[in-house]
């Protein structure tokens with residue numbers, strides 16, 4: 001995701017404003033203009049950017065800024081809140097219930113990732129205990145049925161389609177009858193895509209919808225289409241009662257802003273994002289972490305404060321360095337698990353660590369997650385040091401290694417594979433964090449409460465100490481922290 005760049009630009013704009021001696025209307029406008037340009041370049045629709053700025057100006061009180069409150073924090077919080085509210089259409093989307101039959105229809109342009117996403121969606125719910133089924137009502141693209149069939153077979157999901165029937169409505173109806181009889185509770189209908197928004201595509205969509213009466217129509221949008229997102233989403237909304245959006249290819253060059261446009265145009269929430277071609281590269285969409293990432297904030301502040309509490313002080317800089325240098329090894333994952341296990345209320349901690357939240361530990365299932373992490377750690381205990389420290393993703397392609405680890409830990413090959421998949425997912429995620437600048441003031445304030453400057457100067461990375469003006473600068477800074485505390489600190 002090309003989001004860090006946006007975060008950097010916004011941070012710079014805020015910094016410039018903070019540096020100004022007097023914050024007046026003009027300075028604030030210049031800052032918002034720069035933020036607007038950055039958001040526009042991240043594919044947020046121009047009109048939305050303008051509305052956002054107007055709202056922020058209404059919210060931000062210049063007198064507060066002038067009174068020496070933390071300016072960066074006030075504006076950043078206002079931008080954050082505005083973006084979150086843009087992504088919130090005000091009503092949740094239809095949510096399938098296990099055992100209660102529902103029909104979900106997928107629509108989108110050709111190549112948006114619709115067929116792939118149908119299977120990912122089915123697989124996601126299959127893992128939750130649903131009985132999904134897939135219908136290929138795409139008679140336009142020759143290979144569509146084969147593609148769906150192949151994906152569905154791999155995931156062990158029943159499918160329906162035809163090589164000879166040319167009427168998508170008929171296929172959809174027959175598929176529905178078949179799967180209703182088989183008591184499937186999540187019947188997914190994949191429809192045709194076209195190169196452009198052609199009238200024929202929309203007419204066909206309307207007919208399939210009329211024949212299947214879907215409980216939910218999901219619009220699948222390629223996250224990298226840029227500024228075209230709004231118009232595309234709106235065109236679909238006008239022809240089908242779109243109730244939710246899935247943004248695909250967020251692993252590529254997507255800048256993320258298209259998601260905001262799609263929500264605005266369809267007045268429907270984004271429910272998932274696609275982050276790769278593989279079936280489980282699919283994430284539940286959560287607004288706040290997404291906006292944090294869009295702004296380059298991550299959940300770092302909370303995470304770093306938490307690290308303060310559990311990682312021995314002298315290991316902190318090293319850990320931060322390792323986490324952001326792009327080489328996420330199995331050993332690092334093991335160490336993180338160790339930290340997590342000692343951090344107390346798991347759900348709070350996990351939700352802060354990028355990548356560790358919803359997938360590894362769904363809400364309300366903390367006990368199972370804890371058991372799973374322990375299981376993973378037992379398997380890693382059976383690995384060699386070379387395996388734990390390796391950065392070669394192909395190392396475990398050798399089946400004999402996987403079998404050895406399984407035997408050594410008394411677990412199945414499937415368990416080991418699951419753990420390695422989790423590792424791959426996290427490694428991929430952390431590789432995107434490479435070089436990310438971590439806000440350090442929050443954690444420094446916590447350090448400051450516990451240590452004296454002399455002590456702290458030994459812990460901080462030398463470059464950072466230099467930036468702070470050496471030991472003298474650090475002492476000054478710590479004096480300031482003494483009165484305020486972390487809540488007042490900017491990022």
Ligand SMILES: Nc1nc2c(ncn2[C@@H]2O[C@H](COP(=O)(O)OP(=O)(O)OP(=O)(O)O)[C@@H](O)[C@H]2O)c(=O)[nH]1
Nearest residue numbers: 110111112113114115116193248249274275276277
């Ligand atoms: N990198 C990446 N590729 C994806 C993602 N989702 C889908 N793709 C790829 O995008 C391409 C198009 O996906 P399809 O599922 O065939 O697209 P479609 O919208 O069904 O296309 P039509 O059936 O022609 O309408 C395929 O190569 C997919 O593997 C994603 O989240 N990330």
